[in-house]
Amino acid sequence: MSDPSPNARAKPQRPVAVALSYELGQPGLPKVVATGRGAVAEQILEVAFANGVKVREDADLVEILSALDLDSEIPVEAIVAVAEILSHVYRANGKLPPKADTPEATP
Known part of the structure; x- marks a missing residue:
């Protein structure tokens, strides 16, 4: 085995962020509002944290x-992942009732 040369090191990844907007109960899919x-x-992350917006790494x-x-709606490939994230966020913010099959939903 040989040691990797300094030139062969991977460049550090630059952070990437995307902000979505969605109003619960409104028609349409979530839209990209910043990237x-x-x-x-x-x-984008600083603004999110400063405003108490939930952030997820994916x-x-x-x-x-x-x-x-x-201002584009999310694509079909992303619907399930985004729906799971939004469901978690709305529950955390008290805007959705708990799922019926979760412990917090039982009386």
């Missing part, structure tokens, strides 16, 4: 969503 890499991604999902144009 960015590097410093822009860091700003490299596969961010890869799909970051390729979309702003």
Whole structure:
């Protein structure tokens, strides 16, 4: 085995962030309202944290969503993942009742 040369090291990954918007009960799918890499991604995250917005790391999902144009609805490939995230966020914020099959749903 040989040691990797300094030139063969992988570049550090730049952060990527995507912000979605969705109003519970409104027609349509969630939309991409912000996307960015590097410093822009860091700003998106700072704004989210400062406003108490829930943030989730998901490299596969961010890869799909970051390729979309702003104000685009999420694609079919991302619906299940985004629905799970939104369900968790709404429950955490008390906007949805607990699932019927979870312990917090039992009286």
